[in-house]
Amino acid sequence: MSKSTDSTNQSPSHSSGQPVIEVRGLENRFGNHVVHESLDLDLLDGEILGIVGGSGTGKSVLLRSIVGLKRPNAGKINVLGNDLNQLSSKERSQVERRFGVLFQQGALFSSLSLQENVALPIIEHAKLPREDAEYLARVKLSLVGLEPEAALQYPESLSGGMIKRAALARALALDPDILFLDEPTAGLDPIGAAAFDQLLVTLRNALGFSVFLVTHDLDTLYAACDRVAVLSQKRVLVTDTIQNVARTDDEWVQNYFNGPRGRAANKTAHSNDRQLRSE
Numbered sequence: 001m002s003k004s005t006d007s008t009n010q011s012p013s014h015s016s017g018q019p020v021i022e023v024r025g026l027e028n029r030f031g032n033h034v035v036h037e038s039l040d041l042d043l044l045d046g047e048i049l050g051i052v053g054g055s056g057t058g059k060s061v062l063l064r065s066i067v068g069l070k071r072p073n074a075g076k077i078n079v080l081g082n083d084l085n086q087l088s089s090k091e092r093s094q095v096e097r098r099f100g101v102l103f104q105q106g107a108l109f110s111s112l113s114l115q116e117n118v119a120l121p122i123i124e125h126a127k128l129p130r131e132d133a134e135y136l137a138r139v140k141l142s143l144v145g146l147e148p149e150a151a152l153q154y155p156e157s158l159s160g161g162m163i164k165r166a167a168l169a170r171a172l173a174l175d176p177d178i179l180f181l182d183e184p185t186a187g188l189d190p191i192g193a194a195a196f197d198q199l200l201v202t203l204r205n206a207l208g209f210s211v212f213l214v215t216h217d218l219d220t221l222y223a224a225c226d227r228v229a230v231l232s233q234k235r236v237l238v239t240d241t242i243q244n245v246a247r248t249d250d251e252w253v254q255n256y257f258n259g260p261r262g263r264a265a266n267k268t269a270h271s272n273d274r275q276l277r278s279e
């Protein structure tokens with residue numbers, strides 16, 4: 001049984017159950033190519049929502065529509081109580097200041113040190129002097145688990161995992177209410193990816209932001225996400241806990257969650273759970 005998007009699913013333990021993003025009837029197209037049609041989605045306050053779907057189903061386009069990088073062709077996007085269509089550009093940028101975004105490539109400036117990279121949005125938006133902004137940047141870098149020496153290093157001298165952490169520190173620079181992550185564990189080895197998942201959950205628990213997480217990584221879905229939304233046939237097919245999503249009667253869902261990789265990720269998640277309970 002497949003079911004349509006639904007904002008009434010049980011709310012995760014870290015969520016008040018109130019939506020911070022409500023997408024209704026979204027349509028996105030490029031020329032004649034329709035990517036989204038009648039797409040509905042809710043992100044609940046304090047939850048980590050995983051967005052999955054086959055390649056080209058429009059996960060990144062959905063993220064870009066919400067953060068204001070792609071103007072939808074139709075539909076409503078309400079963010080933190082604001083209907084984005086109704087806002088002036090000044091009001092819109094005030095809402096967008098409450099977002100932290102981490103794109104797939106990390107996108108740090110190669111000519112800037114890590115502390116300069118993280119300080120940049122603080123100087124730009126919070127209008128703080130450089131010295132104060134760089135102090136705050138060092139706090140953010142330590143929050144994501146980077147050693148103090150890393151602050152003066154340049155992206156080219158860092159491992160993939162360190163770059164992802166630094167990019168996360170930059171996304172957190174302005175203390176966002178909503179964090180958008182596009183494939184944050186892509187390119188990381190399994191240990192680095194698991195550490196990133198754990199860091200994300202720890203930071204969400206401590207800071208209480210909500211997370212819109214586009215991923216193909218099944219381990220991330222099991223380890224970090226409260227709910228999962230599946231994009232298929234131009235819309236959100238189902239949004240629910242991963243256990244319920246995995247039971248959805250849909251060919252892609254069954255192949256993805258109950259194929260060899262899905263079963264392995266589920267097994268790992270269960271054994272991690274057992275280990276945690278026995279500690």
Ligand SMILES: Nc1ncnc2c1ncn2[C@@H]1O[C@H](COP(=O)(O)OP(=O)(O)OP(=O)(O)O)[C@@H](O)[C@H]1O
Nearest residue numbers: 030033035053054055056057058059060061062216
């Ligand atoms: N700027 C653009 N111009 C034209 N078509 C685009 C543009 N951006 C995205 N598309 C198309 O929109 C569709 C959805 O793209 P999107 O990148 O959102 O998919 P995705 O689900 O994130 O894919 P993947 O999992 O492979 O990253 C694709 O067919 C893509 O070719």
